[in-house]
Amino acid sequence: MNKNVSLIPLEENDREQFIIDNQKAFKYGATEEFGMRDNHVNSDGEIISRKTIERCINKNNSETYRIMLNEEKVGGVIISINKEKKRGELEILYVSPEFHSKGIGYTTWCLIEKMHPEIKIWETITPYFEKRNIHFYVNRCGFHITKFYNEYYKQKHDENEVTESEEEDEDGEGDFDMFYFEKIIE
Numbered sequence: 001m002n003k004n005v006s007l008i009p010l011e012e013n014d015r016e017q018f019i020i021d022n023q024k025a026f027k028y029g030a031t032e033e034f035g036m037r038d039n040h041v042n043s044d045g046e047i048i049s050r051k052t053i054e055r056c057i058n059k060n061n062s063e064t065y066r067i068m069l070n071e072e073k074v075g076g077v078i079i080s081i082n083k084e085k086k087r088g089e090l091e092i093l094y095v096s097p098e099f100h101s102k103g104i105g106y107t108t109w110c111l112i113e114k115m116h117p118e119i120k121i122w123e124t125i126t127p128y129f130e131k132r133n134i135h136f137y138v139n140r141c142g143f144h145i146t147k148f149y150n151e152y153y154k155q156k157h158d159e160n161e162v163t164e165s166e167e168e169d170e171d172g173e174g175d176f177d178m179f180y181f182e183k184i185i186e
Helices: 012-037 050-058 104-115 131-140
Strands: 005-009 062-069 072-082 087-095 121-127 144-149 178-184
Touching: 005 104, 012 050, 012 062, 012 072, 012 087, 050 062, 050 072, 050 087, 062 104, 072 104, 087 104, 104 131, 121 131, 131 144, 131 178
Parallel strands: 087 121
Antiparallel strands: 005 062, 062 072, 072 087, 121 178, 144 178
């Protein structure tokens, strides 16, 4: 773990930059995989829309944090908590590309788990092409892939998941294949 990593609640005056930084980090992952020919962008040229980020921030049961390395903003995380069902969802986690491979994401995840010891099942999703994310969730954080959303198995949410609504929106997000992950805490 990187002992210089901390989480601070997102301040309203940092919200716009948080959204921009988030979109930049997501776009980086797609262009690393597909180059500039990427066809996973929405009509605004983004991998993740402003609407999706704002929906995650604004959910009733969400918590949004800036990831800090010493005093520098290096990423962000949004989680949703359902204390009654003891379930949590990692909505969004991003680290700015220039800070990749420094243990920041892993430390962030460990801090989240420590903040919410009451959560027994964590869930998240990531696009099929995000090899870094898949490695991170499975090999570093202990998640398991339990579903693969694709043209034959459409994404829908069951009563056990934290998610309030479908991921897909009018920007076309959710149109590509996604892995669904769960982590069960004993």
